[in-house]
Amino acid sequence: MSASGDDATAGSRASTDRANEERRFAPGAALAAHANVTAEAYERARADRLGFWAEQARRLTWATEPVQTLDWSRPPFAKWFAD
Incomplete structure (x- = not known):
């Protein structure tokens, strides 16, 4: 790692770039x-x-049928069928 922290900055950019990735890869x-x-x-x-x-x-067979599909009330934490 460089003393200036350039590696950390580059890593942050790469992480952001992946978050906005829009390419598709066909099987x-x-x-x-x-x-x-x-x-x-x-x-x-x-x-x-x-x-x-x-x-x-x-x-699916549920013990209790879910009412809410996705709870996104606390991003970045999502809960699917949490109820």
Whole structure:
């Protein structure tokens, strides 16, 4: 590490850059051929993330059905199906 702290600054930039990452990496053809999730399901999840996961949760058997899909009241800490 340099005395000026340049390494720490570079690390902070890299962390921020990853947080804003928007590149997509498509799976290989062999993996895609055996996928359990369809392109339609992926698009539904992209269009309505919370609705998609609420729908998936209804497919499970719960001791108590969740009412709230996502509790994001204390960022950066998220709780899925916390109720």
